[in-house]
Amino acid sequence: MPDLNTPALMEKILRLKEQRNAIILSHNYQREEVQDIADFTGDSLELSRTAAGVKCDVIVFCGVNFMAESASILSPEKKVLLTETGACCPMADMITVSGPRNLMTFFPGYKFTGEYTFPVDFTLRDIKKLYPDAPVVAYVNTTADVKAESDVCCTSANGVKVVESIDADKVICIPDRNLARWIAKNTKKEVIAWDGFCHVHDRVTVEDVVKARQEHPQALLVAHPECRIEVLEIADHVTSTSGMLRFAKSSDAKEFIIGTETGLLHRLRKENPDKKFYPLRKDMVCPNMKKTTLNSVLRVLETMTNEVKVPEEIRIPAKRALDRMLEIK
Ligand code: 13P
Ligand code: SF4
Numbered sequence: 569m570p571d572l573n574t575p576a577l578m579e580k581i582l583r584l585k586e587q588r589n590a591i592i593l594s595h596n597y598q599r600e601e602v603q604d605i606a607d608f609t610g611d612s613l614e615l616s617r618t619a620a621g622v623k624c625d626v627i628v629f630c631g632v633n634f635m636a637e638s639a640s641i642l643s644p645e646k647k648v649l650l651t652e653t654g655a656c657c658p659m660a661d662m663i664t665v666s667g668p669r670n671l672m673t674f675f676p677g678y679k680f681t682g683e684y685t686f687p688v689d690f691t692l693r694d695i696k697k698l699y700p701d702a703p704v705v706a707y708v709n710t711t712a713d714v715k716a717e718s719d720v721c722c723t724s725a726n727g728v729k730v731v732e733s734i735d736a737d738k739v740i741c742i743p744d745r746n747l748a749r750w751i752a753k754n755t756k757k758e759v760i761a762w763d764g765f766c767h768v769h770d771r772v773t774v775e776d777v778v779k780a781r782q783e784h785p786q787a788l789l790v791a792h793p794e795c796r797i798e799v800l801e802i803a804d805h806v807t808s809t810s811g812m813l814r815f816a817k818s819s820d821a822k823e824f825i826i827g828t829e830t831g832l833l834h835r836l837r838k839e840n841p842d843k844k845f846y847p848l849r850k851d852m853v854c855p856n857m858k859k860t861t862l863n864s865v866l867r868v869l870e871t872m873t874n875e876v877k878v879p880e881e882i883r884i885p886a887k888r889a890l891d892r893m894l895e896i897k
Pocket of ligand 2: 656657658659660709766767769794829854855856857
């Protein structure tokens, strides 16, 4: 790969993008320069909707693997290229259909000290057997085969709405226990929570909130539902990444403490130049989201490699779960 400077790199990406009839999608946590070159930057729900509706031959997905998988599930006729094959979501791997789940509890800057609710070798099929009448609501942060065995998907933007739409009194929410607890707090239905977590959000404590509020007494605290319930309970607003963008824009407040991955600060600051944004913790950085660089974008456009494709026997039932979510307005 030639060593190009940023403007030359960007020019080359834009030229190749035209030639390939490609669209670049970026999650809100991507590096600033990647967000800036993308045709569309958004949260998981917006990216799923865009992938389903956009007209193009190729989708270059700057995010993590479950997001590119969702794009391919929804648009099998398009070539979906994930910019970095190693970009995964450890939380998505904390539940499996049948094999061993990811029990990795140490991440840079974070050590899981809680306890698992279920035996460490428990699987999605085991929990379904335990609660046979409870539909499974799968957060989009799941693998395609887990989606295929679930009833409906949800994102951080629509979790409560999706659960409320289900015709059952009891639901199983996988894999994030924090999102599940937040949903439980906002619905009358009984929510059985799987015991996964996101190490970027689960590291935030009530003490972090107290400290940030002391440092920025005028600021409103906005938290992502992947944070722990005790953090969410004291936040001024709880919402998805794009929900945070909408909240910051429409609020009269001038300062905000942002309880999510620090990549979101780029858009918040760019779209609200008269307002101030502070990270709740400076180390809320998702290493997998940061794997993609402009060089990764150029590489996949040049080589057309890293295609993400889901086998039809998994894609069709997984699409059913995603479509059910997308039908909910
Ligand atoms: P959003 O859907 O809010 O963008 O969140 C996705 C994610 O991975 C959060 O960690
Ligand atoms: Fe997964 Fe957390 Fe990274 Fe989102 S921020 S991709 S949930 S590890």
